[in-house]
Amino acid sequence: MYKSKCPVCGGTHTVKNGKRRGVQTYLCKGCGYQFRNSLGLKRDTLWRSYQDGKQTISELASAFGVSDSTIKRQLREIEKVWVQPPLEGGGYVHLDATYWGHNWGVMLAIDESSGKPLYMAFIAHERVQDYVDAVRSIEERGYTIKGIVIDGMKSLFSEFSAYKIQMCQYHMIQIVRRYLTLHPRLLAARELKALVDNIVNEDGPEFENKYRHWKSKWVEMLNRRSTLKSGKTQFTHRRLRSAMLSVDFYLPYLFTYQQPECDGMPNTNNKIEGTFTDLKKNLNNHSGMSKENRKRFISGFFLALGEI
Numbered sequence: 304m305y306k307s308k309c310p311v312c313g314g315t316h317t318v319k320n321g322k323r324r325g326v327q328t329y330l331c332k333g334c335g336y337q338f339r340n341s342l343g344l345k346r347d348t349l350w351r352s353y354q355d356g357k358q359t360i361s362e363l364a365s366a367f368g369v370s371d372s373t374i375k376r377q378l379r380e381i382e383k384v385w386v387q388p389p390l391e392g393g394g395y396v397h398l399d400a401t402y403w404g405h406n407w408g409v410m411l412a413i414d415e416s417s418g419k420p421l422y423m424a425f426i427a428h429e430r431v432q433d434y435v436d437a438v439r440s441i442e443e444r445g446y447t448i449k450g451i452v453i454d455g456m457k458s459l460f461s462e463f464s465a466y467k468i469q470m471c472q473y474h475m476i477q478i479v480r481r482y483l484t485l486h487p488r489l490l491a492a493r494e495l496k497a498l499v500d501n502i503v504n505e506d507g508p509e510f511e512n513k514y515r516h517w518k519s520k521w522v523e524m525l526n527r528r529s530t531l532k533s534g535k536t537q538f539t540h541r542r543l544r545s546a547m548l549s550v551d552f553y554l555p556y557l558f559t560y561q562q563p564e565c566d567g568m569p570n571t572n573n574k575i576e577g578t579f580t581d582l583k584k585n586l587n588n589h590s591g592m593s594k595e596n597r598k599r600f601i602s603g604f605f606l607a608l609g610e611i
Contacts, residue, residue: 309329309331309333309334309336309338312331312333312334312336314331314332314333314334316331316332316333317329317330317331317332318330318332320337323368346377346380346381349363349367349374349377349378349381350378350381350383350603351607352366353378353589354585354600354603354604354607355585356588360374360375381603382599383599383600383602383603383606384599384602385423385601385602385605385606387422387423387440387444388420388421388444388609389444389445390421390441390444390445390446391445391446392446392447393446393447393448393449394414394415394416394446394447394448394449394567395414395415395416395448395449395450395451395452395469395567395568395569396412396413396414396415396421396438396441396446396448396450396451396452397411397412397413397414397415397452397569397572397574397575398410398411398412398434398437398438398451398452398453398575399411399453399454399572399575399576399579400426400429400433401579401582401583402429403597406427406428407425407426407427407594408425408426408427408429409423409424409425409426409601410422410423410424410425410426410429410433410434410436410437411423411575411578411579411605412437412438412441413574413575413578415452415567415568415569415574416567418574418578418608419608419609420605420608420609421441421446422437422440422441423601423602423605424436424437425598425601429456431456431458431459431462434453434456434459434462434463435462438451438463448466449467449565449568450466450467450468450469450559450565450568451463451466451467451468451469452468452469452471452568452569452571452572452575453468453469453470453471453572454470454471454474454572455470455471455474455475455478455553457552460556467559467562467564467565467568468556468559469556469557469559469560469565469568469569469570470553470556470557470559471570471571471572472502472503472557472570472571473503473571473572473573474571474572475499475502475549475550475553475557476499476500476502478546478549478553479495479496479499479546479549479550480496482542482543482545482546482549483495483496483542483543483546489524489540489543491517491520491521491524491525491540491543492540492542492543492546494517494521495517495543495546495547495550498510498513498514498517499550502557503570503571506558506561507557507558507561510557510558511554514550514554518547524539524540524543525538525540525543525544525547526538527539527540558570578608582601582604585600585604586600586601
């Protein structure tokens with residue numbers, strides 16, 4: 304017959320000794336210590352309930368049959384420290400950063416096929432060096448990068464010119480929409496927006512032909528200038544030109560995934576965006592955490608993601 308083991312003396316000469324808040328308690332006949340098995344050392348279970356669920360501290364206390372202060376103490380004592388994991392194999396890497404406020408955030412790299420984190424670091428600001436550090440760390444730990452999926456920091460494209468780079472097509476759509484709005488008035492702007500909105504369904508050479516035709520059709524409007532009161536001139540349709548220049552810059556990277564040697568490469572960074580969304584939803588269940596507790600929570604989230 305199974306006997307509950309005393310956590311103090313290790314003896315098994317224990318008996319049931321009533322219930323407290325619906326949870327069975329036990330009495331050790333050897334040393335007289337009274338204890339419960341409901342929480343015990345099952346801190347992994349407690350942390351998963353805290354991290355993945357929406358329960359408040361009081362709800363967790365009720366579920367585990369202990370006091371609020373016990374739950375708080377147990378959570379404080381659980382250490383979650385991210386350490387860059389050992390890696391092997393290779394594949395396509397999603398690279399991106401997300402922020403809380405203006406002075407701290409997370410730099411993350413995940414594997415396209417598994418969704419597991421390859422690199423995570425807390426950062427103050429999004430810098431090119433943060434991306435360089437991530438790529439260098441991934442390769443030094445034994446992972447072969449076949450290609451990188453990023454979402455638009457222009458200096459990264461020259462920095463990582465030795466790699467196959469895919470610009471997220473949905474971010475390209477958002478950049479153009481930001482310049483032209485959702486409902487542009489100009490016919491030229493409406494045509495460009497419609498062309499870019501359909502980019503995820505396009506073949507690379509076909510899209511480039513359509514885009515060159517659009518530029519040729521509207522060349523006069525794109526180059527039209529207006530004279531200011533000061534006598535200086537400026538382009539009349541500056542936002543339309545800005546949208547065009549953005550497409551010009553990213554065009555060489557928009558269809559990398561269609562190259563024969565890039566089989567399996569995604570055309571968007573939806574996987575890493577979805578990971579950030581899940582993280583922030585879980586964090587929102589526990590508003591009011593200090594910055595250090597948030598960092599511990601984030602580390603625990605990615606540690607768990609790496610174990611899936």
